[in-house]
Ligand SMILES: Nc1ncnc2c1ncn2[C@@H]1O[C@H](COP(=O)(O)OP(=O)(O)OP(=O)(O)O)[C@@H](O)[C@H]1O
């Protein structure tokens with residue numbers, strides 16, 4: 001039987017992602033100050049704080065993977081202003097509609113979830129690769145997962161490939177001109193700056209490696225994901241910003 005990850009691991013991944021976003025608020029805002037309106041960090045932090053709170057609430061039970069993703073989507077749509085909230089919300093909402101086996105997903109189901117999410121995001125935002133948006137990180141990552149799946153790789157290999165592809169896509173946004181959102185008003189002046197949304201999207205795949213690569217579930221009791229997470233995000237010119 002193909003190796004599966006559990007609903008609990010997916011939940012831990014999303015908590016870990018929330019921790020990373022909260023830790024990187026300043027950095028995401030700094031990137032959005034250069035080419036936007038300086039609110040991506042605060043938008044994402046506000047949304048992911050709510051997601052984290054909801055996922056850690058012992059009163060909340062998720063019957064299946066779809067319910068978990070739908071809950072994240074609805075929280076983001078209602079709590080996050082600006083472009084990114086509804087776009088990430090759509091990503092998770094559409095991912096929730098893909099076929100899964102209830103409380104577990106195999107690599108093929110998980111990859112399809114991400115593909116459904118990406119397609120939904122693009123239908124909503126009409127952004128394509130090289131428009132300098134979150135799509136520049138998410139699409140190559142999903143394609144890397146699909147390629148790994150086609151060559152029968154393990155979860156660990158597939159996720160590592162997705163993370164690397166997302167990172168390269170994120171870094172590539174430095175070189176290109178924005179065609180979507182507020183950054184597009186800058187025209188060529190948007191060149192030379194890393195896209196904030198591509199950066200928050202990269203973190204989704206970075207945390208997936210930490211939370212989902214191993215069959216041993218990452219422990220979460222409300223504190224441990226933050227402690228277990230790497231504490232820096234790659235920034236412009238490949239520099240590392242330490243957040244410790
Ligand atoms: N049409 C789109 N499709 C996909 N991603 C987009 C689109 N428009 C903007 N983005 C992403 O959203 C990020 C900005 O999110 P933010 O939380 O700052 O919302 P915002 O200030 O309302 O956005 P914007 O100013 O880009 O319209 C961008 O860095 C980009 O990655």
Ligand SMILES: [Mg+2]
Nearest residue numbers: 036037039040
């Ligand atoms: Mg903004």
